[in-house]
Amino acid sequence: MSQALDDRSESIRMIRDSAGAVAPRGGDTKRVRAQRFVAPGFSREVFAEMASLGWIGLAVPEAAGGAGLGMSEAVALTEVLGAGLVPEPLIPAMLSARLLAASDDKALLDSGKVVLTAWQEKADSIAAPGTGDAPRVFIPYAGGADVFLLPVREGNRIALVSLDATGADVVLEKTMDGGFVGTLRADLSRASRIADDIGAVLEHALDEAALATAGQMLGLMEKAFELTLGYLKTRQQFGRIIGTFQSLQHRAADLKIHIALTRAAVETAAAVLDDGATGAVRQAAVSKAKHRATESGMFVLRQCIQLHGGIGYTDEYDVGLYLRRGMVIMNQYGSAALHRRRFMALAPEDVE
Amino acid sequence: MAVSIAPKEATDLNAMEDEAFRTHVRTWIEANYPAELRNPPKRLHWEENKPWYFQLAEKGWLCPGWPRQFGGLGLSPAKQIIFTEEIERHGCARTNDHGIVMVGPLLINHGTDAQQQEFLPKILNGEHVWCQGYSEPNAGSDLAALRTEAVLDGDEYVVNGQKIWTTLASDANWCFLLVRTDKNAKKQEGISFLLVDMATPGITVKPIINLEYHDEFCEVFFDNVRVPAKNLVGTPNRGWDMAKALLSFERIYLGSPRLSAYAFTRLRQLAERMGVWEEATFQDTYGRLRLDLEDLKSLYGTFVDKLRRGETLGADVSMLKVFQTELFQRITDTMLEIAGENAGLLEPMEGNRNLNPTGQYIQARPATIYGGSNEIQRNILSKNVLGLPG
Numbered sequence: 001m002s003q004a005l006d007d008r009s010e011s012i013r014m015i016r017d018s019a020g021a022v023a024p025r026g027g028d029t030k031r032v033r034a035q036r037f038v039a040p041g042f043s044r045e046v047f048a049e050m051a052s053l054g055w056i057g058l059a060v061p062e063a064a065g066g067a068g069l070g071m072s073e074a075v076a077l078t079e080v081l082g083a084g085l086v087p088e089p090l091i092p093a094m095l096s097a098r099l100l101a102a103s104d105d106k107a108l109l110d111s112g113k114v115v116l117t118a119w120q121e122k123a124d125s126i127a128a129p130g131t132g133d134a135p136r137v138f139i140p141y142a143g144g145a146d147v148f149l150l151p152v153r154e155g156n157r158i159a160l161v162s163l164d165a166t167g168a169d170v171v172l173e174k175t176m177d178g179g180f181v182g183t184l185r186a187d188l189s190r191a192s193r194i195a196d197d198i199g200a201v202l203e204h205a206l207d208e209a210a211l212a213t214a215g216q217m218l219g220l221m222e223k224a225f226e227l228t229l230g231y232l233k234t235r236q237q238f239g240r241i242i243g244t245f246q247s248l249q250h251r252a253a254d255l256k257i258h259i260a261l262t263r264a265a266v267e268t269a270a271a272v273l274d275d276g277a278t279g280a281v282r283q284a285a286v287s288k289a290k291h292r293a294t295e296s297g298m299f300v301l302r303q304c305i306q307l308h309g310g311i312g313y314t315d316e317y318d319v320g321l322y323l324r325r326g327m328v329i330m331n332q333y334g335s336a337a338l339h340r341r342r343f344m345a346l347a348p349e350d351v352e
Numbered sequence: 353m354a355v356s357i358a359p360k361e362a363t364d365l366n367a368m369e370d371e372a373f374r375t376h377v378r379t380w381i382e383a384n385y386p387a388e389l390r391n392p393p394k395r396l397h398w399e400e401n402k403p404w405y406f407q408l409a410e411k412g413w414l415c416p417g418w419p420r421q422f423g424g425l426g427l428s429p430a431k432q433i434i435f436t437e438e439i440e441r442h443g444c445a446r447t448n449d450h451g452i453v454m455v456g457p458l459l460i461n462h463g464t465d466a467q468q469q470e471f472l473p474k475i476l477n478g479e480h481v482w483c484q485g486y487s488e489p490n491a492g493s494d495l496a497a498l499r500t501e502a503v504l505d506g507d508e509y510v511v512n513g514q515k516i517w518t519t520l521a522s523d524a525n526w527c528f529l530l531v532r533t534d535k536n537a538k539k540q541e542g543i544s545f546l547l548v549d550m551a552t553p554g555i556t557v558k559p560i561i562n563l564e565y566h567d568e569f570c571e572v573f574f575d576n577v578r579v580p581a582k583n584l585v586g587t588p589n590r591g592w593d594m595a596k597a598l599l600s601f602e603r604i605y606l607g608s609p610r611l612s613a614y615a616f617t618r619l620r621q622l623a624e625r626m627g628v629w630e631e632a633t634f635q636d637t638y639g640r641l642r643l644d645l646e647d648l649k650s651l652y653g654t655f656v657d658k659l660r661r662g663e664t665l666g667a668d669v670s671m672l673k674v675f676q677t678e679l680f681q682r683i684t685d686t687m688l689e690i691a692g693e694n695a696g697l698l699e700p701m702e703g704n705r706n707l708n709p710t711g712q713y714i715q716a717r718p719a720t721i722y723g724g725s726n727e728i729q730r731n732i733l734s735k736n737v738l739g740l741p742g
Contacts, residue, residue: 229738229739229740232740233739233740233741241741243740243741244740244741244742246731248740249730249731249734249735249738249740250727250730250731250734252733252734252738252740253674253729253730253733253734253737253738254674254730256668256671256733256737256738257671257674257675257733260651260668260671261647261648261650261651261675263654264647264650264651264653264654265646265647265650265651267654268650268653268654288643288646288647288650291643292643292647340636340639340640340643341639343639343642343643344635344638344639344642347642347646
């Protein structure tokens with residue numbers, strides 16, 4: 001596993017570098033702020049750039065028109081984009097790319113269109129029941145979709161249909177970070193069937209999305225903590241730099257430990273998936289990472305507000321942006337509780 | 353190098369494939385480790401653990417990390433990790449290992465030929481059992497404040513002072529000692545290493561009974577103890593740097609998940625015995641602890657990978673010690689919570705060593721204190737890793 005990670009270090013470094021094209025290195029949040037609550041909540045130009053960089057098909061095999069990279073690269077990318085607060089729906093688009101690569105409509109993969117998969121039927125889930133007439137909920141940035149993909153159950157199989165977003169019944173709600181989520185009530189008579197049996201691919205793709213989201217949370221934690229450390233090193237009270245106070249130093253040390261645990265869990269899980277793990281091993285690794293990223297991520301983000309004091313509670317100061325984004329992604333592709341339950345149901349006991 | 357001690361193990365174990373090596377080690381341990389000493393509830397005294405020490409010595413496996421020219425196994429870092437994992441997996445008792453892990457590396461790196469020739473073979477054959485004279489009543493977390501002094505008188509040092517928390521000093525016949533040799537220098541710069549025969553007149557050892565009712569630690573008093581000057585290791589007044597380098601072993605060792613992992617298996621047995629295993633509230637707590645343990649293993653793995661690649665570990669290894677020891681405590685806290693009135697028992701429940709919530713709980717207390725308290729570890733992290741101002 002570690003060997004595999006060493007071999008990949010070059011491609012991981014390259015993907016991190018290329019992410020700078022979209023996530024400004026200095027951490028400039030001007031674009032991100034300007035985009036808030038402006039429909040569809042993200043920039044089509046930036047999304048197109050991501051597509052041209054090959055990110056959407058990053059983990060899709062080369063033979064199927066993707067970049068043929070793996071989850072180690074994917075989590076490195078989502079981490080950098082997370083740190084940059086990039087709003088574009090890359091993870092949902094990557095999930096769709098997985099499905100398209102296994103469908104009859106591979107052309108859609110390279111079309112540059114925003115393809116979002118409407119798989120979710122209830123809050124806090126990671127499984128797609130594929131109920132034909134059920135409203136599909138919590139679709140990130142649904143207002144920006146060109147095409148929706150819907151899994152539809154047919155007996156023991158789950159088929160995939162595509163639906164032109166123009167004229168679709170989509171109700172949008174604002175999210176805490178300035179984005180939108182939508183509920184789609186699809187008219188399936190307008191849809192085209194593009195795959196007969198997508199169930200296994202979708203299950204796999206949802207796991208990958210959960211792990212990529214854990215990577216995104218890691219980026220949020222790292223960046224918010226970097227801002228907080230900077231604040232602790234400059235802010236003065238009682239005639240002293242507050243970072244000299246031991247109670248704050250120890251708090252900072254604890255946050256660092258949570259970040260290190262999260263990085264270890266996320267990168268280990270990515271390596272497990274890249275090693276070709278299947279079934280329970282894959283799901284347990286993903287659940288372990290998503291659980292850690294959510295629990296430790298939100299802990300770190302909350303503490304970063306606290307350590308800033310009053311200024312951390314203002315909209316003007318950047319640290320709050322990370323908490324807001326964390327609130328939006330924490331339960332996407334499954335909450336900590338969901339993943340804890342799934343892990344405990346899956347992971348073999350190693351009691352001797 | 354003048355010194356050459358023939359290694360007992362003839363085979364070059366580094367040449368084996370990792371998995372074959374693991375099986376080789378595991379098979380030998382399972383065939384040779386005394387069954388009654390698996391997972392001992394307390395740290396064993398020399399009289400109890402020496403059969404295992406001599407078995408390792410006889411096999412030539414006592415000192416996996418020492419170079420072969422000094423009688424060690426000369427294992428690569430990757431092989432040493434596997435070796436340690438197998439020892440831990442089987443629940444082998446810790447021996448009186450200060451000679452192996454501290455004195456050996458100290459002398460191999462800094463000792464004279466004469467010191468190496470005199471002391472290393474006696475560690476390898478179990479003739480010398482070592483203890484570590486570091487902490488003092490007023491130099492615990494602030495170890496560099498130590499005041500036990502050694503004054504040169506002819507070709508001998510005269511040592512006066514007191515050490516405390518000296519692990520298994522009552523078992524030891526030799527002590528490696530940090531002493532102050534220059535009272536005027538900055539506190540880190542006047543410290544030297546001395547090797548002291550515990551039979552020297554003027555040494556008094558007093559065991560300390562701890563919360564386990566166990567006499568693992570001792571106080572050691574030095575009253576005009578005369579130590580040959582040739583027993584000073586390395587350069588006079590440079591002992592602090594050598595001591596710090598030796599502690600790098602301890603920092604990864606203390607971060608190993610083995611204590612938490614062992615306690616965790618016992619937590620499940622206890623929960624089943626107490627009839628709470630199926631309860632939702634217990635399952636929630638258990639699941640959280642389980643994931644903390646698994647993530648600790650992942651984090652530990654990233655540090656082990658660094659060692660495997662031949663890198664030296666930085667100050668960030670303190671993260672492991674903090675998280676591991678506090679997880680160990682949270683697991684044992686949970687044990688008491690579900691144990692009912694058994695939470696007050698002195699002995700294991702029902703005479704079953706596997707149902708020992710109070711023993712585990714008490715053992716978890718010092719984990720956050722020894723090896724640099726967790727408060728000190730957090731100081732290290734905030735200053736050396738995060739760069740927060742002094």
